[in-house]
Amino acid sequence: EVQLLESGGGLVQPGGSLTLSCAASGFTFSTYAMGWVRQAPGEGLQWVSSISGSGDSTYYADSVKGRFTISRDNSKNTLYLQMNSLRAEDTAVYYCAKDQYFNPPYAADVWGQGTTVTVSS
């Protein structure tokens, strides 16, 4: 069974940092692009970042570019999102998602259950 399990969410102060992880199982991790999508409380979906299957290509929403870094360890079947300089508007549920293809990212066909990030003093 294909599964994605996020971890690392929590409460952090404005300006702080947090790293999210997404452990994948049930598929050949290195052959698919992966990404992060977030949802602020009561709001819609917002794409955050994507990475190719090899990790060579990365893509970021303007709102997080320069603050967030997406990466993957194909030997550990794990996706990461390093988040720095966090702001109140980064508060959201963060979903890890598997893409249908290697690159470029196209459609998220498997999603994790989400991990909550709260940025507040």
Place this chain on the structure above:
Amino acid sequence: DIQMTQSPSALSASVGDRVTITCRASQTISRNLNWYQQKPGKAPKLLIYAASNLQTGVPSRFSGSESGTDFTLTISSLQPEDFATYYCQQSYSTLWTFGQGTKVEI
């Protein structure tokens, strides 16, 4: 960035109704348009990819179509489990954008 405008933002319907949701792209996106369903407290689920391709396991009452920069998700006969919020998403650009969502309620 490519903007995706969904309409309506919400609609009321009954079991058995035919429901149509529209998504308009701010520029050409070819057929690079996907539809997702999200229920409260749950992760989104891919329904339709590449404008009209049904994802494996999704009931055939869901369908998608395209006309230029306008895309449509149709539910032919609404079922109780279909009450949810639906989002379109473009992947023509590697910088994805989602529509604002359409809440389908009773």
